[in-house]
Each structure stands twice: as C-alpha cells, then as structure tokens.
Amino acid sequence: MIARGSLATVLLVVAMHTATASAQTPLAERAAVLRASLAPPSESLAEDRGDFYRRQLLASLERRQDLQRALADARRLAVRTEPAAPPLPAGVLALDDLRSELQQLDTTLAGGERRLAILKTEREATAAQLAQQVAALRVLTETQAAAAPLALARLETELVESATAELDLLLRLVDLQQELARRDRAVLAQRLMQANQRGRVAVSVHDAAAIEQRLRVQAAQLRRRMADAAANRERVRDELQAAAMAPASHREWLKERLANADIDLELGREALSNLATEQAAWQIALRYYRDEDAAALVEARDQGPVLVERLRRRREFLAALSEQLLARIGTLSAAIAQAPTAVTTPDKRALRAVFEQRLHLVQTAMSDERRLADLIARMRADFDERIGHAPWPERVRTVLARLRSGLARAWNFELFTVAQTIDVEGRQTAVPKAVTLGKLVKAPLLLVCGVFLALRFTAWGERWLRRRGSDEGSARLMRRWLFALLVAACVLASLALAGIPLAAFAFIGGAVAIGIGFGMQALFKNLISGVLVLVERPFRLGDVIEVGDLRGTVVDIDLRTSVVRDGDGAETLIPNSALMEENVKNVTFRSRLSRQVLGLVVEAASDPRIVIDAMRVAASRHGQLAEKNEPVVFLDEFADNGLRFVLHYWIELNAGVDRRRIASDLRLMILGAFEEAGIRMAPPSRLAV
Incomplete structure (x- = not known):
C-alpha cells in the first residue's frame, strides 16, 4: 500500500501532467472538437x-480563451508608461x-x-477535487x-482541470486589475494632496450655479415622481374598491400595487429629505x-457622523426589505x-412583477442613500485634510469655532424631555419638548430681570x-x-420665554404633591384671606381694630399676615385667616371719630351744676377733641363716697393721636378747674369687709 504522503505526491504529479498535456493542446482546437462531438440540444430532463x-x-474552455485575451489586454496596460495625471481641480x-x-x-x-x-x-x-478525480481515474486505468466509464472519468477529470486553470487565469487577471487600480x-x-497643499479651492460663479441647478433639477424630478405616485395610488385605490367581487388573487395583486404606490411616496419623501441634507x-x-x-x-465635523449614522440605519432597513x-x-x-400551466400562474407572474417593481424602488433608494453618504464622507475627508495643511491663523479660527461649538452644545445639552399636549385642528397631539441646560439658566436670569x-415699576407706582393724594x-x-x-x-x-413647559414640573409625584398641599394649606388659606x-x-x-383682647392700629397688611x-407700641402679626374668621371690631370702619369716656367722683356736698360746667369748660379748651361733637358731662350715679360724673368726648383716631395722652391732659385740666372752683375730689370708697 502507498503511504499517504507518497500518494499525495503522485496525485499532484499526475494532476500537473494532465494540466500540462491539456495546455499543449490549443484551446481553440479542443473547443472545436468538443463542439463537433456534441449532440443537438434537447429539452428532455434525461440528458446524457x-x-x-x-x-x-x-x-x-471558451471562458479560458476570454480570460487569456483579457489578461493579455491587462498586461499591455500594465507595461505602458505611467498614467497621465489629471489637472489640478x-x-x-x-x-x-x-x-x-x-x-x-x-x-x-x-x-x-x-x-x-x-x-x-x-x-x-x-x-x-482535481486530485480526487486524478486518483479515481488512475484506479480505473489500473x-x-x-471503455465507457473510463472515457467518462477522463472527461470529468478534464472538466475539473479546466476549471482549475480557469480559476488560475481569473486570479492572475484580478490581481493585475488590482495593481492597475492601485x-x-x-x-x-498625489494630485489631491497637491491640491490640498496649494491652498483653498476657489469657488467660481459657475460652481455655485451648477450646484444650485443640479439640486433644483433633482427637486423637480422628485416632486414630479411623487405627484405621479399619488395619482397612481388614487387609480389603484379606485380599482381596488371597484373589485370588491373579484377573486382573492386579483385583490391581493391590487393591494400589493397600492402598497407599491405607498412605498413610492414614502421613498420620495425620504429622497426629498436627502436632497435637503445634500443642499445643506x-x-x-x-x-x-x-x-x-x-x-x-x-459644523460639518459635528453633524457629519450623525447624518452618516442616520443614512446607515436607513440603508440597513432598505437592505432587509430588499x-x-x-x-x-x-x-x-x-x-x-x-406549475407553469396552472390556472393561478398568470396571477403569480403579475404579483412577481409587482414585487420586482418594488425591489427596483428599494434598490434605487439604497443607491440614493449611498450616494449621499459618499458625498458627506468626501466632504469630511477633504475638510480634515485641508485643516491639516492650513496655516496657523486658520487653525486658530478653527479652534475658536470648536470652542464656540462646544459651548453651544453644553448650552443646548438636553437634561430631560417632557410631553406637551398641543391642539391641532381639534386633535390632541403629544409633542416631546426638551428641557436643556440653557433653558434652566435662562429662566432664572429672565426671572431676576423681571423681578x-x-x-422699579411698583416703586414708581x-x-x-x-x-x-392717596394715603x-x-x-x-x-x-x-x-x-x-x-x-x-x-x-x-x-x-415661556425660556421654552420650559409647565409640564416639566409634573415630575413631582402625587404623594409629594399631596404632602406639599397639606403642608401649605395654612399658607394658601392666609393668602386667599389676604386677597379677600x-x-x-x-x-x-x-x-383701629379689636381682635379678642387685642386693640390696636393696623399698620401693615401683608400677603400672609x-x-x-x-x-x-408692640406690633402683633395676626394671620389673615383669623381676621376673616373671628369677630373683628373696627373702631374706625365708617368714621374715624371715637367716643371716649372719663369718669371721676367728687364730694357729695359739691354743687353738681358747678362740677358739670367746670368739666365741660375744661374739656372744650383741649385742642385735640373733635369740633363737631361737643363734650358732654353726665351725673352718672350717687356713689357711697360721693357723686360720680362722666365726661363723654370725641376724638379723631388719626396718625399721631394718642387717646391716653388726651385723657391724661383732660384729667389735669379738670383738676385745675376744680381747684379754682373749690371742688374737692371724694375720698376712696370704704367698702365693708
């Protein structure tokens, strides 16, 4: 038995010998011999x-001939002089x-x-596979x-050998094409690097006009395409409504056509969005x-990755749909x-045509997405290369621009979003609204300025x-x-000016809101009472009011107290709710005149008329008594120690008027009048023990 290594060597030698023998025979002659030996083509499934x-x-063999010619052409291109460099853009x-x-x-x-x-x-x-075929052929030969199996094995071995030679030619051709492309x-x-080193590229009027014209033509084509898609959708929708009694397969075909029109509209809108991105x-x-x-x-370096990522996700979706x-x-x-002759075959062919049309739409959209992504990638690469060769003033400007952009991103950093409900033609729509760091900073600044x-305005008022003339x-x-x-x-x-909706404060939970409500119940109660x-x-x-045992002058009315x-002279803070709920005596509610009472007791032997006249005259000489109401003296009672007289007088409770000082002055003036008239005060009452 032959060892494994020896067998592999023999098989390789046999394969090389077979390949060499085949190479010695011209491919055209071998192809002519094969073409002459072929039987006429047959539609039978049992082919020889x-x-x-x-x-x-x-x-x-024919593919090998084509590959040899293509390889010869590529070699002629490879041995030529260096390709002419394109002019600088x-x-x-x-x-x-x-x-x-x-x-x-x-x-x-x-x-x-x-x-x-x-x-x-x-x-x-x-x-x-060739090595296995050569080994099998060797076994059959030994x-x-x-003759028939041997001839078939030789033919199969020649086929595998030709396929191997075909792959060798293809490898050399692709390798040579790669070299030419590199x-x-x-x-x-090199030309692009020279253009970047030359400096900033000039933008001519022709360039700007050409760009604008190109974008305008694309926009017009997209709008025309979307109009056609909308019209087509209306036609298919009418056909679908009219085909209510049609077979299920026909209705399915109409539904897929309607879906094609919807997809065409959606892809058209996406293409318009891509066109706006290209314009930007x-x-x-x-x-x-x-x-x-x-x-x-x-801006390009910041927005480029975001746009490329959006386009990548879109292409992935379109690829999955494809x-x-x-x-x-x-x-x-x-x-x-x-089943080519089945009854449902025409409907299936029509449905396949609809899907093929949809596939064409999807692949066109993928091509548009890829074209836009390539444009953005080219621009970003050019910007990066140019900033690398830019002079230092331009680099300084770029650094400052990056700093401003960083500050703008920090200012617009989104902290959280809130859902704000807006009314659009009677429909409630929830719109997410972002609360950024800038808004949180802007709101207090605006509030401070407003306060x-x-x-200043209220002080002027x-x-x-x-x-x-107001007090x-x-x-x-x-x-x-x-x-x-x-x-x-x-x-x-x-x-509102900072763009922070009131819904941003909805994060306060129900329990917290209830707790705050109970805790601030008294505060709001006093505030409402203050409004009342x-x-x-x-x-x-x-x-001048009296609340319980307290009597005094209202000197301030605040929001809460x-x-x-x-x-x-002591000041008491009374909650407004107490002033609204309890009995409050307002001495000066309708008028600021207040009647005061001053009583005294004289000896029983005193003449009452002389006492009354002395007291009335003394009171009338006081300058702070009300002029409209004259003082009145009454004999109040017969006390056990003498006669009790009461002086009733009126004063206006204005600012600076002290009723106790007035009462003291009147007592002093009455005592002086009694001394002149010889009237003596009664001794203190002796109450029996």
Whole structure:
C-alpha cells in the first residue's frame, strides 16, 4: 500500500501532467472538437451525462480563451508608461469629482480584495477535487475498466482541470486589475494632496450655479415622481374598491400595487429629505471654501457622523426589505417553474412583477442613500485634510469655532424631555419638548430681570399714587399686591420665554404633591384671606381694630399676615385667616371719630351744676377733641363716697393721636378747674369687709 504522503505526491504529479498535456493542446482546437462531438440540444430532463460534461467543458474552455485575451489586454496596460495625471481641480465641483473617483477606486479595490479571497478559497477546493478525480481515474486505468466509464472519468477529470486553470487565469487577471487600480489611485491621491497643499479651492460663479441647478433639477424630478405616485395610488385605490367581487388573487395583486404606490411616496419623501441634507452639505462646503468660515468646518465635523449614522440605519432597513422582496420573488418563481400551466400562474407572474417593481424602488433608494453618504464622507475627508495643511491663523479660527461649538452644545445639552399636549385642528397631539441646560439658566436670569423691573415699576407706582393724594398705607398696600402679581407673571413669562413647559414640573409625584398641599394649606388659606381683605376691605391701614383682647392700629397688611400696633407700641402679626374668621371690631370702619369716656367722683356736698360746667369748660379748651361733637358731662350715679360724673368726648383716631395722652391732659385740666372752683375730689370708697 502507498503511504499517504507518497500518494499525495503522485496525485499532484499526475494532476500537473494532465494540466500540462491539456495546455499543449490549443484551446481553440479542443473547443472545436468538443463542439463537433456534441449532440443537438434537447429539452428532455434525461440528458446524457457525457454530453453534459462536454458542454460544461466547452463553456470552460471558451471562458479560458476570454480570460487569456483579457489578461493579455491587462498586461499591455500594465507595461505602458505611467498614467497621465489629471489637472489640478480648479473649482469645488472638480475637487468633488476627483474625490469621487478616489472613492470609487477604493470601493473597487475593496471589492477586488474580497473577490481574491473568494477565488483563492475556490481554487483550493477545486485543486482538491482535481486530485480526487486524478486518483479515481488512475484506479480505473489500473483496473482496466470498461471503455465507457473510463472515457467518462477522463472527461470529468478534464472538466475539473479546466476549471482549475480557469480559476488560475481569473486570479492572475484580478490581481493585475488590482495593481492597475492601485496605480491609478496613487496618481489621484498625489494630485489631491497637491491640491490640498496649494491652498483653498476657489469657488467660481459657475460652481455655485451648477450646484444650485443640479439640486433644483433633482427637486423637480422628485416632486414630479411623487405627484405621479399619488395619482397612481388614487387609480389603484379606485380599482381596488371597484373589485370588491373579484377573486382573492386579483385583490391581493391590487393591494400589493397600492402598497407599491405607498412605498413610492414614502421613498420620495425620504429622497426629498436627502436632497435637503445634500443642499445643506453644499452650503456648508461653500461657506468653508468661499467665505472661509471656520464654523462651517466645525459644523460639518459635528453633524457629519450623525447624518452618516442616520443614512446607515436607513440603508440597513432598505437592505432587509430588499432581502425580503428577493425571498418572495424567489418563492413565486419556484412556484411558477413547478406549475407553469396552472390556472393561478398568470396571477403569480403579475404579483412577481409587482414585487420586482418594488425591489427596483428599494434598490434605487439604497443607491440614493449611498450616494449621499459618499458625498458627506468626501466632504469630511477633504475638510480634515485641508485643516491639516492650513496655516496657523486658520487653525486658530478653527479652534475658536470648536470652542464656540462646544459651548453651544453644553448650552443646548438636553437634561430631560417632557410631553406637551398641543391642539391641532381639534386633535390632541403629544409633542416631546426638551428641557436643556440653557433653558434652566435662562429662566432664572429672565426671572431676576423681571423681578427687578417689577420692583422699579411698583416703586414708581407708589410714588405716583402718593402724588395723586392717596394715603401712604393704601399706596404701600397697592404696591405690594401689584408686585406679587407681577412676580407671578414674571415666573410664567420666564418659563415661556425660556421654552420650559409647565409640564416639566409634573415630575413631582402625587404623594409629594399631596404632602406639599397639606403642608401649605395654612399658607394658601392666609393668602386667599389676604386677597379677600384687599377686595372687601373690612379694615384699612390706620384703622383701629379689636381682635379678642387685642386693640390696636393696623399698620401693615401683608400677603400672609396683618400687623396691628397696640397702645404699648408692640406690633402683633395676626394671620389673615383669623381676621376673616373671628369677630373683628373696627373702631374706625365708617368714621374715624371715637367716643371716649372719663369718669371721676367728687364730694357729695359739691354743687353738681358747678362740677358739670367746670368739666365741660375744661374739656372744650383741649385742642385735640373733635369740633363737631361737643363734650358732654353726665351725673352718672350717687356713689357711697360721693357723686360720680362722666365726661363723654370725641376724638379723631388719626396718625399721631394718642387717646391716653388726651385723657391724661383732660384729667389735669379738670383738676385745675376744680381747684379754682373749690371742688374737692371724694375720698376712696370704704367698702365693708
């Protein structure tokens, strides 16, 4: 028995010998011999195996001839002089064309590398199959098999050998094409580097007009396409409604046509969006090349990855949809092939045509997405290369632009989003609204400015009211309440101007809101009571009121409390809710006149008329008593120690009027009058123990 290593060596030698023998025979002569030996083609499924191998071998020989001619042409191209370098791009469009050629060469080189890897794998598998065929042929030769099986084995071995030689030629051809593509790319890359080193590319009027014209034509074509799709959709929809009694297969065909029209409209809208993106990209490029705007460079570097990622996701979706359509088309094709004469075959063919039309739409959209992504990639690559060769003033401007862009991103950093409900023609629509860092900073600044202006305005209003004759207390009260209303308006206005919806504060949970409600119940109660005090005005600043055991003058009415100053000068803060709920005696509610009572006891032997006249005359001489109401003296009672007289007098409880001082003055004046009239005060009462 032959060892494994020896057997492999023998098989390789036999394979090489077979390949050499085949190479010695001209391919054209061998192809002519095979073509003459072939039987006429037949539609029968039971074709002769020998004819099948001969047909396959003939096709392989013809492909080898074509590959030899293509390889000879490629070699002639390879031995020529270096390719002529293209001229330096004179405008932005020429620069983009140069980059587009480079991009296409990169794609070609990447595809060639993948093809080489696949061909090498197939070459190894075919070589292994050739070794097996040579071994099988050797066994048949040694065993002196019948002529027919031996001839069939030789024919199959020749077919595998020809396939191996075909892969060898294809490998050499692809490798040579890769070499030519790399050489062309090197020339284009050198030219592009020279263009970048030359400086900024000029943007001519022709370039700007050509770009605008190109985008305008594309937009017009897309709008016309969407109009046709909308009209087609209406027609198919009418046909579907009219075909209510049609067979199910026909209705399914109409539904798929309607779906095609919907997809065409959707892809048209996406193409319009891509066109707007392309227009924005060209505007950024023109700003950078023509206006030397460093912010355009930063904007391109920031927005480019986002756009490329969006386009990538869109292409992935379209690729998945394309695979689904290919699967459905394959299923329908298999069903048609299995039963070509079936009754449902025409409907299946029509349905397959609809899916093929949809596949064409999807692949066109994928091509458009890829074209836009390539344009954005070219622009970003050009910007990156140019900033690498830019002089230092331009680099400084770029750094400053990046700094401004970073600050803008920080200012517009989205902290969270809230759902805001808006009314659109009677329909409630939830719209997400972002709350950014800038809005949170802007709102307090606007609030501070608004509060400052409200403070200045209310101060001016208070001075104006006082000049118009309003009292100081009322003017101050109006100022405070107006300031409170203006502050509330400033809070709402600052939130609106900053773009922060009130729904942003909905994160306060129900339990927290209820807890805050209970905790602030007393506060809101007092605030509402303060509003009622302002509206109803049961007392005003300067009024003398009595609340329980407290008697004093109202000196201030605040949002939550009111301040009452008693006779001792002490100020008491009383909640507004207490003033609204309890019994409050307003001494000066209708009038500021207040009657005061002063009593005294004289000896029983005193003449009552003289006492009354002395007291009335003494009281009338006091300058702070009310002039409208004269003082009155009454003999109140016969006390056990003498006669009790009471003086009733009226005073106006205005600011600066102290009723206790007036009472003291009257007592002193009455004592003086009694001394002149010889009236003596009664001794203290002696109560029995």
